[in-house]
Each structure stands twice: as C-alpha cells, then as structure tokens.
Amino acid sequence: MARVESFELDHTKVKAPYVRIAGTEKNEKGSTIQKYDLRLLQPNQDALPTAAVHTLEHLLATYLRDELKDVIDVSPMGCRTGFYLILWDERDPAEIAAALTTVLQKVLETQQIPAVSPLECGNYKDHSLFSAQEYARIVLAQGISADPFRQ
Incomplete structure (x- = not known):
C-alpha cells in the first residue's frame, strides 16, 4: 500500500x-518540489465551511502567487482545516508562514473574489467572502507558527 504522508501525521x-513542510521530492534531472501543510484550524476540533474554503482557495491561489515565486498549486485539504501549497525548489517554513500572514491580511482587505463567474469557476455560487474574512481574522489573531508541535 502506498505511503501517504498526511495519514502518518499525528493530528x-x-x-x-x-x-509545515509536508514533503520534498527531487527527480533524476535535479528538479525539486516542496509541499507545505498550511494548517489554519486545529484538526478534529474545527473545520472551514465549504463556501469559506472555496473563497479562500481562490484568494490564496491568487495572493500567494503574488507573494512567492514558483507556486505550482494551492489546494484545500479534504478535512477542511487548511490547504496544501506546492512550490518549485526548497523554502524555509518561516518564509512561507510570513507570506501566508501577508496573504491573510490581504484577504481582510479584499472587496471582490477573483474568478467567480460560471466561465471561470466550477461552482461559482458556493462562495462566502464574509466567512473567508472571519476565518482569516481568527487565524491572524492566533499567529501562524513555523513549528506545528509547539507547546
């Protein structure tokens, strides 16, 4: 059976x-990609509503690309407690935490969600800027750590 890193994490x-760095992969040509766990909410204690996840996905996909070079993808976690960020090359988690903090501050200032027409989005009716901003506020108030096992 295949090894799935997130299933081995003690939630x-x-x-x-x-x-948190969730994985680093290098191919035979020397290319490196890195996957980050951007955990916004405590696992098994809270979850983002689907409209908030969807809106945050659109905003993070846009704003993280403005803050960081070489973003490949930003995807929501099925458990709805955060997102995965995939990048080319290796980065320091503190750099990613700082970028995520900046992006969540931009979410609070956002007036319009990008790409929410039927042409641009596969479920354009399922968004909530209000909810996305409320959860961004909660996360920012707690502070984003580069140490997932802090005391």
Missing part, C-alpha cells in the same frame, strides 16, 4: 495555525 499533536 492530535499539532497546534494550528502553522506552516
């Missing part, structure tokens, strides 16, 4: 919100 020991 009872992490302390959200945090940024």
